[in-house]
Amino acid sequence: MNNKILFPWQSPLTARTVATAQAVRRELRCHNNKHYLLERRPKEQGRTVLLELSQGKVQELLPSNYSVRCRIHEYGGGSYLPTDDGIFFVEESNQQIYCLDNENKLKQITHDHLSRFGDFCEHASKSGLICVRESHQGKKV
16 A cells, blocks of 8 residues: 555645534434433533523523433433423432422432433323433443
8 A cells, every 4th residue: 555645735624623623413202392412512512511502592501510421322312301399310420310300409319329210201190200221330231
């Protein structure tokens, strides 16, 4: 194989410039005529922010020390769910479930640091939350 340099000039674009150029939006959810989504912000060390879109306004819902991201299946998925009782989400730093209630109070729901959670849905009777729990005890997951 020939490793010949075709363009002997220095690009003004670095890998960091390209990687941090744009926020990534995902996981759009709708509940009670409100729209929610996650926005991953490369310029904030990859922090993932929970946003509410309501009446043409965008509002960040969590304090800046929170990042919404689950790591189940190693790649994540289903990091939050808005319900009538509040918004349930996985905090990236400890992979535990939290709830932002309707009065904007945060409460940690789980305290199992050997498990990861995600892919939420609400029970049909609205009496509970159902999710994947991935146990990381021992060598097997």
